[in-house]
Amino acid sequence: MTQQTITLIGGGLVGALLAQLLAKRGFKVEVFEKRADPRLAGFIGGRSINLALAERGLQALRTAGLAGDVLQRAVMMRGRMVHPVSGTSGLQRYGVDDSEVIWSVSRGGLNMLLLDAAEAAGVTFHFGQGLATADLDARNITLIDDNGTQRQHDASVLIGADGAGSALRAAMNEYQPLGQRVEPLGHGYKELEIPPATGADHFAIEPHALHIWPRGGYMCIALPNTEGSFTVTLFLPAHGPHPSFDTLPDATAASAFFRQDFPDLLPLIPDFAADYDGHPVGSLSTLYLDRWHIDGRALLIGDAAHAIVPFHGQGMNCGFEDTVVLADLLAESGSDTADAFAEFQRIRKPNADAIAAMALENYIEMRDSVAxxxxxxxxxxxxxxxxxxxxxxxxxxxxxxxxxxxxxxxxxxxxxxxxxxxxxxxxxxxxxxxxxxxxxxxxxxxxxxxxxxx
Ligand code: FAD
Structure with missing residues (x-):
């Protein structure tokens, strides 16, 4: 029997894990990734950006045989450490004991580990090759490199793991409307950094917690990194009256605001001005689609199918859960990918809709209700x-x-x-x-x- 080839667009977190799972189930997998290989190029300018890994994501990593490796590079977070404007901070434990914790992992480190694992399982990666267009009738894709050079590639079964701005989704939507709706949250985010502390304890604040500074309509959070730093994220309305990113256009305005609203946090960020002025404001939206696939030819997975706001820390976890379901369905379905894709959507879409709603609700809970x-x-x-x-x-x-x-x-x-x-x-x-x-x-x-x- 000839080995079925699956062409994956995007070698991010979900794409790389799915590629490994499919290769282990006997598929020939080719991945086209727009960016350069992060193992050679360095990940996002070397900044430490982290994510919370929870049980669902861990379970998928167990299936891939990678959970142990990932946890070795993770920091345990036992609960939420809530920092009021004045008064003492307190830890609200997530679970009864250390069997119910979440883990802070480096996005770049995790991506590189998943790429290594996929390659070891036989996956072929083509870095610096972004999807430009897809001809779903001819089962052919056009790729473009950094120099603007285009090339064609045959792709009879396409899976888009190319994230919230998915190019495959755009091509599919043009071919047959997917019922797409994007709801902007109206709030943006900016990343700042608490560097490692000097002395025996590398961490400037409690390492084993997800820190929250809830302030009603906005908040800061901080997640620990193994080397002792914390990635801080400020979530704030994008536009409108103070405070918003509109009214805090630069570090001068922002540091005055932080002195008043986050007085215990500001001194922990010595490079506040450089971080604030140097890092972009990210936007946040929820993506809803009525359809995730076009018969057996093309399917969307992870953020490409269901990008959500990050307040439950579940976007990646949900995408990882997707990968196991899809790999199992494709392995069971033989060459009938249309059935597998339809079944994947049937099983996963109600769940993606539910976590999208819960993630939105959790923003209110985190920025407001925890106090x-x-x-x-x-x-x-x-x-x-x-x-x-x-x-x-x-x-x-x-x-x-x-x-x-x-x-x-x-x-x-x-x-x-x-x-x-x-x-x-x-x-x-x-x-x-x-x-x-x-x-x-x-x-x-x-x-x-x-x-x-x-
Ligand atoms: P992405 O990670 O976006 O990867 C897509 C890949 O496709 C990238 O490598 C990209 O370069 C590539 N690509 C894009 N376009 C093309 C193209 N045209 N051709 C080829 N390749 C292309 N989730 C959690 O579970 N826990 C958290 O704590 C958490 N925190 C978050 C905090 C913030 C601020 C944000 C914004 C998100 C957070 N998430 C979190 C969500 C998580 O980041 C996403 O759900 C996850 O990255 C989705 O993975 P993905 O592989 O589907 O997409």
Missing amino acids: DPRYLAKRELGARLAERAPQHFMARYRMVTFTHLPYAYAFERGRAQDVLLEQLLRGSTNVEEVPLDAAVATLHATLPPLPPLR
Whole structure:
């Protein structure tokens, strides 16, 4: 039997992992990546940009045999360290113990590790080759290099892992409308850096936490890097009244704002002016598509199919979960890629829609509610119910972050649990006023048990 060839566009996080999984399942895989090989060229100017890896992403990496290698290069984050404007910072643990933590990983380091693994599995990469157009009738693509030189390449089965601005998606959409809708968040982001501290402890602040400075309509977060630095991200409205990126166009305006709103953070960023003026403002949007594929010829995966806002730390995790589902479906389907692509969309789209909605909701939670007494009361009551009735109650964050329960299930169940918590608290912020035995009885009577966890 001849080996089926799959042409992948994009060798980023999702593309590189998918390529390895497909090669291990016997496919011949070719990847065209617009950028130069980061292992030779250095990743994004050497800046440390990191991401939170959670259970779903880890599970996909286990399937690829790479989880151990990745965790060796990761920093454990046990919970959220919340920094109010004044007063003391406190750690809100994510789980009951260190079995429920998330991991801060370097985006560049992870990408390079995945590229090495894919190459070792037999994948061929063509770097510096961006997709320009795709002729889906002729099953042919046009690639363009940095010098503007174009070349043609046959591609009977195409998969687009080329990110939120996917060129394959544009070509597919032109061929047959995909029902595309892009909803801008209206907020942008900028990355800053806390450098390693001098002395025995390399970290200037608690290393094993995701730090949040919630300020209502905006916030900063910081994730640790193995070498002791932290990547700080400022999230702020893009336009409009102060504070927005419009009203903070440069480091002079921004440092005055930070002195007032983030007084404990500013002194930790010695190169604030260079970081602020040198780093671009990133934009954030949610991408919705009605269709992810054109019969068996072309399919979108990862951010190319469902880019989401980053506030649940799940974009990559969701894309990694995608890769395992797709690799399994393609391996089972033989040469019937149309069936596999349709089934992939059927399984994954409701879940992508659910995590898109939860990621948007989580922005409000992170920038605002983590300091809100009503939110904290619900969280505390939820924790008590989960302890007393673990088969019936699990915080939504925990379902999303530490289990493999489908996102769509976590979304629905989270809604139902939230309604119940509101009813039990009746507007109070004092959990002690809620009789726990009666609350557990109501929970049992209202909601079915949770599904078994794998
Ligand atoms: P990308 O990572 O965008 O990779 C696409 C690849 O395709 C790139 O290598 C690109 O060069 C290549 N490419 C683009 N166009 C072409 C072309 N025409 N031809 C060939 N190649 C092309 N997710 C998490 O799980 N946890 C987090 O903590 C987290 N934090 C985030 C923070 C921020 C500020 C942002 C913006 C996102 C965050 N995400 C996080 C989301 C995560 O970054 C994405 O979901 C993830 O990178 C998607 O991977 P991907 O491979 O689909 O796309």
